[in-house]
Amino acid sequence: MSANGAGGYPRTLELDGAPVELRFMRAGDEAAVAAFARGLPAHDLLFLPRDITHAKVLAAWVHELERGALTTLLAFRDGDVVGCATIARDPLSWSPHVAELRIVVATDERGKGLGRALSTAAGELAIESGVEKLVAHMTPDQIGAVTVFETMGFRAEALLRDHVRDSDGTKHDLVILSLDVERFRARAAAYGLSPDPA
DSSP states (O other): OOOTTOTTOSEEEEETTEEEEEEEOOTTOHHHHHHHHHTSOGGGGTTSSSOTTSHHHHHHHHHHHHTTSEEEEEEEETTEEEEEEEEEOOTTSSOTTEEEEEEEEOGGGTTTTHHHHHHHHHHHHHHHTTOSEEEEEEOTTOHHHHHHHHHTTOEEEEEEEEEEEOTTSOEEEEEEEEEEHHHHHHHHHHTTOOSSOO
């Protein structure tokens, strides 16, 4: 999945009475993403596979973007990163038809529609690339995030007990939500709804 010339980005959304720009992450964004990550509650980082506050992780992230293994949309308000959506898909794995969505939103931007906007935009990009199934990982107590995904048609598929451990050593459960794209489209068509999970 390439970010070059895709999907009409950058694009500007009006959220909570102010513009938010969505554009693809690229080399040079590391400092802005690091500042965003450092402002997040530590608990919010638990469902990400790596700690994105570390410079080495950010460098590896950019490398994966450049080789096309990841696609990331960043949300900017007044020049600061306030949200990010990543699509992770490995075409050489046993599950090339599956993509993982990872969505993180700044605390003071929650409840304004940014999480839904990022989820929808990233989901559309993943589906356009031929993905048949979307998954998202989060801890069960992240009620807002779970609700956003469930309203898009995602359903809980698995609960992994004590699967992630925070910086204090406390273990947390991880819930996996999934969306079967074709089943969703068929159900939407049957009810005369939009075929995309928007």
